[in-house]
Amino acid sequence: MSRFSRKYYQHDAQTLARALLGQVLVRVLADGTRLAGRIIETEAYLGVEDKAAHSFGGRHTPRNAAMWGPAGHAYVYFIYGMHYCVNVVSATPGDPAAVLLRALEPLEGLDTMRRHRAGRIAASRLRDRDLCSGPAKLAQALAIDRALDHADLVMGRELFIERGVQVPPQDIVATPRIGIGYAQEWAQKPLRFVVG
DNA sequence: ATGACGATTTACT
């Protein structure tokens, strides 16, 4: 299965957010188990100008350090005291932009994903489509946590992206981003991308 | 040292 080169990730976040739709996020567990899902929802966080981005105003802290690093690495952060979210770092060093992965269509390892998710919810009530239907859900299903912050998606063995089927522009719906009402005028911008 | 808050999910009325 083919992966993308570093160069693939070195575009602005909005371009990368669209390009990632249809590609396949792969997680390989320590025991070799492969978990995979087709990326179907993303959001672009543009950098120092973007009031919704963790890097807004040039904020450079231990938590968001990965956003400032090279493209093609993961930025994983902990939020609301209980959830992890996964980003793909875009652009280049010095331009702290990233793409939040918001939902996957589960492809491989559904049983294991269900087990990971069942810690908080009755397994029998979990439908396939609900395994990865949110940024924290997909992180939990794929067992992605702080340890994978900074993971290299180009060279790494635990977390990477494989080439899927590119979603044509006319099949992509752009909407405002979720959960960033505090970001004023940036809250309205159509930087969330969903496969239509 | 302290306090306010969050790129969410889930359960419940």
Added chain:
DNA sequence: GTAAATCGTCATA
């Protein structure tokens, strides 16, 4: 639709 869960992070002091 509303609210609770739950704590690391960061700005302020």
